[in-house]
Amino acid sequence: MHPNDPRLRSFVDVKPESDFPIQNLPYGVVSTADDPAPRVGVAIGDFVLDLAALQAAKLLDLPEDVFTQSSINAFMALGPNVWRRTRARINALLRHDNPELRDHAELRAKALLPMSQVKLHLPLRVAGFTDFYSSKEHATNVGTMFRDKTNPLLPNWLHIPIGYNGRASTVVVSGTQIHRPRGQLKPPSAELPSFGPCKRLDFELEIGVVVGQSSAMGTMLTEQQAEEMIFGFTLLNDWSARDIQQWEYVPLGPFQAKAFATSISPWIVTREALEPFRVAGPVQDPAPLPYLQQKGANNYDMALEVALRTPAMQQPARISATNFKYMYWSSVQQLVHHASSGCAMSVGDLLGSGTVSGPEKDQLGSLLELSWNGTEPLQLPGGELRGFLEDGDSLVMRGWCQGDGYRVGFGEVEGTVLAAE
Numbered sequence: 001m002h003p004n005d006p007r008l009r010s011f012v013d014v015k016p017e018s019d020f021p022i023q024n025l026p027y028g029v030v031s032t033a034d035d036p037a038p039r040v041g042v043a044i045g046d047f048v049l050d051l052a053a054l055q056a057a058k059l060l061d062l063p064e065d066v067f068t069q070s071s072i073n074a075f076m077a078l079g080p081n082v083w084r085r086t087r088a089r090i091n092a093l094l095r096h097d098n099p100e101l102r103d104h105a106e107l108r109a110k111a112l113l114p115m116s117q118v119k120l121h122l123p124l125r126v127a128g129f130t131d132f133y134s135s136k137e138h139a140t141n142v143g144t145m146f147r148d149k150t151n152p153l154l155p156n157w158l159h160i161p162i163g164y165n166g167r168a169s170t171v172v173v174s175g176t177q178i179h180r181p182r183g184q185l186k187p188p189s190a191e192l193p194s195f196g197p198c199k200r201l202d203f204e205l206e207i208g209v210v211v212g213q214s215s216a217m218g219t220m221l222t223e224q225q226a227e228e229m230i231f232g233f234t235l236l237n238d239w240s241a242r243d244i245q246q247w248e249y250v251p252l253g254p255f256q257a258k259a260f261a262t263s264i265s266p267w268i269v270t271r272e273a274l275e276p277f278r279v280a281g282p283v284q285d286p287a288p289l290p291y292l293q294q295k296g297a298n299n300y301d302m303a304l305e306v307a308l309r310t311p312a313m314q315q316p317a318r319i320s321a322t323n324f325k326y327m328y329w330s331s332v333q334q335l336v337h338h339a340s341s342g343c344a345m346s347v348g349d350l351l352g353s354g355t356v357s358g359p360e361k362d363q364l365g366s367l368l369e370l371s372w373n374g375t376e377p378l379q380l381p382g383g384e385l386r387g388f389l390e391d392g393d394s395l396v397m398r399g400w401c402q403g404d405g406y407r408v409g410f411g412e413v414e415g416t417v418l419a420a421e
């Protein structure tokens with residue numbers, strides 16, 4: 001049976017609402033109190049399967065030390081054939097009818113770590129971070145607010161997957177607290193800029209593409225090559241300081257407004273695990289230039305949610321529910337375009353999809369849009385209002401693809417806002 005077959009079951013008990021059935025097996029980096037050395041594992045139900053332990057027991061046929069690492073980069077560098085083979089082997093080892101691991105009590109005790117007892121680390125060494133801008137709804141909303149209501153999309157938008165080079169140095173894992181950034185602010189009413197804590201702190205709901213293979217400087221990528229270079233996907237929150245952004249970003253684009261923190265989920269869901277959930281993206285009209293043209297279903301039906309909890313709230317409240325399928329430019333088109341000038345791509349490059357906004361008012365991927373630049377603050381259960389994020393607010397993003405009786409999910413990316421340092 002193919003590792004994605006919905007009929008597969010594991011000897012590890014997995015509830016239907018779990019993000020981590022045997023059809024998923026996302027990669028992460030974990031450590032435990034007993035063994036603080038970070039190593040690579042995959043999530044299965046409420047457990048993490050320690051791949052370094054499996055390899056030490058000679059159950060995986062891979063170069064030595066590929067999983068006794070603080071990132072998945074060494075594994076990714078081995079390439080798509082090894083990714084496929086390894087996923088199939090782990091999947092086989094976890095099946096309910098395979099005794100190899102199931103009946104090996106000593107190894108099971110060592111290799112199956114309760115999720116509640118592991119520390120989850122940043123799963124990849126981020127070589128470079130690029131952020132795209134590929135939701136037509138998001139670009140239209142921001143253009144309407146900040147530029148021209150009657151003509152909100154800039155003329156290049158329908159021809160180029162627009163992006164900017166961000167900072168790899170401040171990509172952090174879920175659970176990392178985020179200090180409110182400081183920067184230059186110049187509200188429209190002020191004559192001159194001042195320096196101080198951002199007053200319009202926002203999130204951006206995005207999917208991160210993890211590039212698992214390099215490309216040489218000077219080479220263009222075909223659609224097929226780009227596809228094969230994508231190792232997997234993660235949830236991504238591109239924290240954004242809207243007031244810093246508005247003053248600094250014309251004409252060269254975001255700089256300090258988006259350089260202070262980007263949070264990702266601890267699990268990288270493989271491209272292969274998402275295959276059953278492929279759907280066609282929106283029709284692209286005008287047709288893109290030939291180097292950007294794609295055949296077939298180039299997007300994924302992936303539910304995405306954002307919840308917010310203020311210090312006064314017991315539970316997070318959902319403030320947005322959207323879907324990745326609305327994205328106009330696909331991840332493959334973004335990667336093809338990224339390399340098109342001759343830009344070398346590296347193992348561990350992270351590409352933000354751009355804010356994922358859908359067509360409806362409750363499907364927007366930023367507070368900027370949800371509160372219409374603060375003019376229509378959100379009313380939260382309990383009555384509090386939010387135009388932008390306040391100190392102490394905690395933001396949680398979740399995402400999953402729904403199968404028949406199981407879901408392939410990402411876990412969550414959480415971040416709590418602290419006062420400026």
Ligand SMILES: O=C(O)/C=C/C(=O)CC(=O)CC(=O)O
Pocket residue numbers: 131132133134135138139142143146204206238240254258353354355
């Ligand atoms: O359209 C603008 O003026 C600004 C847009 C953004 O801030 C979005 C951005 O960082 C790219 C994205 O996430 O879509």
Ligand SMILES: [Ca+2]
Pocket residue numbers: 131132204206238352354355
């Ligand atoms: Ca962004």
Ligand SMILES: [Mg+2]
Pocket residue numbers: 166237238239258259260261262
């Ligand atoms: Mg950022």
